Amino acid sequence: MNSLKAADKRIAKRRQVYKTILSNPFVNEEQIWPRVLNQQHVIELLQKYVLNKLQHLIELKIDKTEWPFTIITNFNKIYKIFSDNNIKSYGNQMILFVCNKDSEVPLVMLQQLPLLTSMSQKDIILVQLPKGTLSILQKYIALPYGLLLLPTNQLDPIFVNQIIEQVSKQNLKWLKPLKYKQTDIKLIKSSAPLISKNKNK
Numbered sequence: 126m127n128s129l130k131a132a133d134k135r136i137a138k139r140r141q142v143y144k145t146i147l148s149n150p151f152v153n154e155e156q157i158w159p160r161v162l163n164q165q166h167v168i169e170l171l172q173k174y175v176l177n178k179l180q181h182l183i184e185l186k187i188d189k190t191e192w193p194f195t196i197i198t199n200f201n202k203i204y205k206i207f208s209d210n211n212i213k214s215y216g217n218q219m220i221l222f223v224c225n226k227d228s229e230v231p232l233v234m235l236q237q238l239p240l241l242t243s244m245s246q247k248d249i250i251l252v253q254l255p256k257g258t259l260s261i262l263q264k265y266i267a268l269p270y271g272l273l274l275l276p277t278n279q280l281d282p283i284f285v286n287q288i289i290e291q292v293s294k295q296n297l298k299w300l301k302p303l304k305y306k307q308t309d310i311k312l313i314k315s316s317a318p319l320i321s322k323n324k325n326k
Contacts, residue, residue, distance in 0.1 A: 157239040158225070160293040164255045167291050171222065174284035175275065179265045194279040200234060200270040207245040216278035218248040220288055223272055226256035230271030243295050250277075252292055 161167055175194070182192055189196075195215065197203055203221070206212050221242065225235045242249040259271055266273075277285045 158253050159239075159251050159295050161253060162291045162293070167252060167288065168254065168258060168261070170284055170287055170291075174281050176262070176265050183265070195276050196266065197274040198266065198268050198270065198272055200272060203272055203274050204241065206274070207241050207247060207249065210246050215276040218250070218277040218285075220250045220252060220275045220277060220280075220285070221272065222252045222254055222262075222275070224254050224259040224262070224268065225271065226254065227259040227271060229259055234270060235272075239295065250289055250292055251295065252288065 178193075179196070197206070197215075206215060206219075221238070223235060223238060224230050225232065225238075239251060242251045259268060262268055262273060
């Protein structure tokens with residue numbers, strides 16, 4: 126009887142939860158974010174063609190409106206550029222550098238970026254940067270959302286081509302059809318321990 130009561134108590138302290146499994150593309154990061162072949166080389170390119178020039182412009186106290194290239198870091202503005210086809214002042218091709226590995230960046234906001242860039246009618250090269258890159262970039266410019274968008278029509282073609290060579294194509298097969306198909310999302314029934322609120326006080 127004691128063993129049965131003990132078992133009942135263990136069961137009572139657990140709650141039913143659902144855990145995702147690998148067949149769900151929405152939680153499989155490798156299927157969503159394009160692979161970067163050599164992240165260190167990408168950082169070196171970014172340093173040479175963008176950051177060094179940016180530092181020079183800042184030291185000369187040149188106003189942002191007179192910079193030879195456009196830098197966009199605001200999440201809402203980036204979202205609008207990607208989703209609004211009437212915005213054409215930045216050209217059709219852009220490179221979006223994302224510090225999605227750094228803990229200071231709000232990941233909830235960044236999780237939708239791969240889908241947004243894939244669905245956009247503009248040509249977006251999505252580049253995820255390694256952990257620790259945010260602190261490097263913030264020496265030159267503030268990145269509140271860990272995002273750095275650069276229209277390629279104002280950049281050195283050598284830089285653009287070398288970045289493109291380092292980034293694999295997005296392969297979101299389930300987004301290619303003109304209309305959405307039912308996605309094979311599965312859950313497994315499991316349980317998790319109940320945490321008493323009194324213990325946290």
